[in-house]
Amino acid sequence: MTAGVSYGVGALLPLAALCLLPLGERMTITFLIVLVALGLTGWFAAWLTDLPAIRVVRRNVLLGAVTMVIGVLIGKAVGL
Numbered sequence: 001m002t003a004g005v006s007y008g009v010g011a012l013l014p015l016a017a018l019c020l021l022p023l024g025e026r027m028t029i030t031f032l033i034v035l036v037a038l039g040l041t042g043w044f045a046a047w048l049t050d051l052p053a054i055r056v057v058r059r060n061v062l063l064g065a066v067t068m069v070i071g072v073l074i075g076k077a078v079g080l
Contacts (some may be wrong), residue, residue: 002048009043031068038064 017033020025042060046053 002045007041009044010037013037013040014051027072034068035065 012029014034014037014058017030039057042057043053044049045060046056052060
């Protein structure tokens with residue numbers, strides 16, 4: 001439940017970026033904003049669950065970055 005709420009709240013930053021940024025700059029800036037949001041949601045989840053914050057934040061940011069890069073590479077491979 002905590003993780004779901006944390007990620008839901010963290011999704012607000014990237015969604016705002018996608019709506020407000022010019023089309024040509026969306027991918028790069030949104031990528032960075034998503035990393036910030038992942039860090040914030042990791043910190044929030046760690047705070048709610050009393051887990052070590054640095055570990056949770058690091059895991060969220062690293063796994064999120066790898067997942068986004070893989071997604072972009074697959075999208076480019078299939079022509080999207």
